Amino acid sequence: MRVDVDESDLPDESYPEPPTVADNYRYDFWPEPAPCDIWFDVHVPKRMQADLLGEKSGDGAGAESFRIHTDYGWHGPCTFVSCLDGDEKTSPDKAVRVVHKFISQELKRSSSPIRMARVGPSPFHMVGTIAEDPSGPEGLHFEVVEVVGYRVYNFNYHPGSFDNLEAAEIGLHESVSREVQLFYDLIRRRNRRMHEAKRLSMIADQLAARHTRTGLKSWHHRVFRSGHAARSLALEAMQARLVSAQDAEDARSNIQAALENTRDLHAFTQYLEEESHDSTATEIETAVEIARLVESARSADYEVAIIAGSTLLGGLIGGIAGAGITSG
Template identity: 30%
Template sequence: MDQFKGADGWFKTIEDELGQIGTIKELILDRANNFSMGSMRRVDDNGIGQIEEVEQPTRGSISFTISIPERIQQKFNPYSVAAGRKYEIGTEFQVDTRYLFHGPVTFVECVNAPPGTLASSAVALVREYLRSELQKLGGTVELLVVGPSPFHADFRIKTMPGAKPEEFDPINIQKARGFDICTFTFHQEAGIPLEILKRISQSIISDEFSLYYELVRDREIRSDQLQGIAIDLDILVDMHQTRGIKGVFRRLFRSSHKAREIILDILTAEAAEANAKRSNTQQLKELKEQPGRLIYQDKLQDQIDTSFITELRALKESASMLESGRTKEFEVAVLSLATLLGAASGAVASLIAK
């Protein structure tokens, strides 16, 4: 935060750098003074996650429209790259980022999309295009995302004349292969502008998405801890598989420290699992107590129920078993050495007696 000279500096830096991207129009920033530290996971070129503390607003918003010409879309759209073809999603996109208590949520709207558009692919397209443009600027603004995307959904708004029927559910989720389709239906006698309906729809799902992505970030951080412990266990196994006198010395004098280190890391990770379960359950409880309904409560609960306790216990058993084998090997080595020293002492005493 210090490098931006407070909240105003933070927003001003973003405004200045986004303003240098020629395809961005109608840039609007709703500034806020509420900031908090949050943990973000950055993945390097080797797929290894690194945890960073990032300060960001817990209130406010950033919105703009962005134009991405069709001729370059295939280059930036991961779906097009994977399929080897272009997706028809239009060229104008409305991007709205809301900063909330648990973290930011970004909505991408296809403004001039043809019917049947795979709208979710626009999220990836805008993300990769913005990353490229920000890198060209070489400034301080960087786009951080939670990925790979935990789930995909297209959100649509539908209007119908008249009052809403008593038993009608205005929110419908259609399960589909690859992408769910969530439709918000508004019955209205007086025409309410689509922009207002869009804001209402975003407000309904923003808080639960903010919590959802925090749960995903927390899961990824714990997963990285598990991966690190597994790598250390592989090193320990390698020590025990090394043959010859070199292997004996590695097991007797180095593997004990490594095994203790692994077991301590596992105990720390097990405590983190218990804390995450308790904290995340409380956060979901508080969200459920707020007015309105949760659309994706099952997905929130799935993230909370994700646990690495079974894997951690298996790693601990493996480390303990290897350490137990090393202890027995050390006892045998000491006993053998004592026998050799005893025999040598007996031989010396015999020579002296003669």
């Protein structure tokens, strides 16, 4: 194993561990020794891979030796899995699954406090290869091949720019890691927005359903007990709307910064643009509108109830006073 750490920018030792949050929604990964690179190799025999993948038979990933490189950057970590003994039949997506399952299994077996975190299922499905191209331009370049369900990225390097394939692969990691880290930061933000929008939508549906029920009990709940729920829903929906606006601004700023970084290859800009769009606006606005309608209707019913109650009470008092005068 090799660990490269920039000690000039290590996190404060007193930095608290965040609450337990699912990987798909978390803000931070803890501990997060950014900036830091971790390299190690793993050997997983083919005879074990079918079981790890939940398959009855087969060659698994088509490779047994893997190199894992985790890069902790500003927007979070990302991990590259390379097949050291692969060929044209190697399955990169299975390789990632094999490595994740194997390491998770070994950590659990050793009762280690460390676990493998991941964001998934990933909307980012691609297969990548890297090869020498003496006829190509200096440095790194790539071409994208569209395949049903995913994209194939063929990365190429000029032999005059790198000493060997391993050096070229390290250069590739450095050229794409920031975009990949930003992509999964956008995904985690999107997941949080979608989770919150779904929760607000369920509350709004329940609130609307209660206001369509008939009967004295439903009327009493609608007039005297639903006000707090409607106001809380409106406030939480407006807060979600603010988070969406902040996320959109952050995404715009971060993508622009990524495009201006001349060290990056800009291979995944299309993915960044796609995932920066917010799809929760309709659900949030619907929740706000339902809260407003419910509160408006409740206020009107409350006023009617107060007027009716005052009239009834006035009539009752008048009746009692009249009865007192007559009896006197």
